[in-house]
Amino acid sequence: MQDRPEDVPAQPQAQTSPHPGPTTQPTPVPAPQPQAQAQHQPLPQPRPEPAPGPNQGATPTVTYGTAPAYPPAQQYAYGQPPGFPPPPGGKGTAGRAVLWAAVGAVAASVLWAGGILVLGPLGDDADLAGYRAKANLCSAVDYTALRTEYAEEDNLPTHSALKHKAIDQSYCSISLKTSSSSSYADAYLSVEMDLHKTTDPAPEFTAVWSEYAQRYEDYEVEEVSGFGDEAYLVTEDTTSGSGTSGSRAVILAVRDGWMTYQMSWSTYSSSYGTTTPPEIDEVSRWVKTDTRSTLENLRPE
Template sequence: MQDRPEELPTQAQPEAQAQAQQPLPLPRPEPTPGPTPGPTPASAYGSPPVYPPAQQYAYGQPPGFPPPSGGKGTAGRAVLWAAVGAVAASVLWAGGIVVLGPLGDDPDLAGYRAKANLCSAVDYSALRSEYAEEDNAPTHNSLKHKAIDQSYCSISLKTSSTSSYADAYLSVEMDLHKTTDPAPEFTAVWSEYGQRYEDYEVEEVSGLGDEAYLVTEDTTSGTGTSGSRAVTLAVRDGWMTYQMSWSAYTSSYGTTTPPEVSEVSRWVKTDTRSTLENLRSD
């Protein structure tokens, strides 16, 4: 006959049951070694902040909270943290829905079509009043994707055929945003462009698309023999964004000086209107 296990005394049974109900503390995993720190990459807006490598706390308590230590009230605290976690997950899920926004919106491309060779649609007739020599080999490239179509063109501007190098440069870019409305970011970037560099001035332009901004810079000295001048016109029409940019260094002009920013601004506005019309009709 086998010996029966000794039964616990009656008065000790509640204490044994309480101990059995207490959750055992889960082992804290060892931190995963991170990569060897390297130099922080340069950034146009300054070096990004350096954060320590994240520690993994799978199934354990997050940093800052003590691990379960047993005793009265442990089960209640476990239920409390589970409830807090559920609420946090619900908030994050709701936040994710807000960030993503409604899906399936049809892009408002305002009749524009992507061009494999944007240079073929760029009209810079007004600028040609200063730069008579035509660039017979402008640079262009393009990108097509389900999220965005991009077209780019770069043109060298010469005042005459005797110019050995370009006297100024013209670049044009058109983006067709097909999944995301670019309006908020476009407004933020171009209306506040002067925050980046104190030499730039920003002016809102009416009569071009849904919104347009003229950004100018003039760092030439009083004699006009050093520095540079630049003009950029940025336009948003629906989910299409466009920029035409002109820039020139006084050193490229030799004994003469580049045209005034106000004059180039008029030329760029005129050429932008005709170029946008070409991009809709082609």
């Protein structure tokens, strides 16, 4: 051993212990931060929500790291978490729409059924007065009286028909010739019959035919009896004094129950050439006679 100089302090010698143990004053070790902890061990799985109770508002105890924001974020298998309204356009909206549509349909059915029970049928039974629709109305038209003037029979009359749950319509058009020498028709005859099966035509029929002269100042209207429930004779005469220009027309409109009928005759003076067409009064008598027999053919009872 060497002698140390007097001015150098002595160095402390390290103490050894046969058994390791804590030091007298241990150095405090800082608590691990959440970030470092996440690197070494997995985060715990989210716990299920506790049942509502008196302490529901209390902050839950955090076991690992710092306390997370409350409530913790959770993944729900079906849309929004329970207790929250569904977003617009999501499955919840469609479900509610279907539900309300079903409720509306049931309510409408109940109201409709209630209306039927309270009000009864929507309309009365159709009063067709025994008339039957014809697919070929021309086969039932009788114009014997008119053939006093028009001897030549039309072998090719035109006809049409319409059949519907609301109305049946039949129509016939006949060309009238005074003789076989006539190259063209001297006059025209048309017949129409309508069977109204869902609505009563009476108000509209009266309005149209009783006020027919409002549409054309040359027409005259006369209500006639002896034909169904009501009938109107409509006439027009625009011929000059010589009868070689202008036109003449006769229409007889009849309503019998919910059946409506019209027979119309018309001619132009130019069609007769040097002769004059028959007078309005005379044609009116022919049309009335032929209407009566035709209506009988349309009601076979």
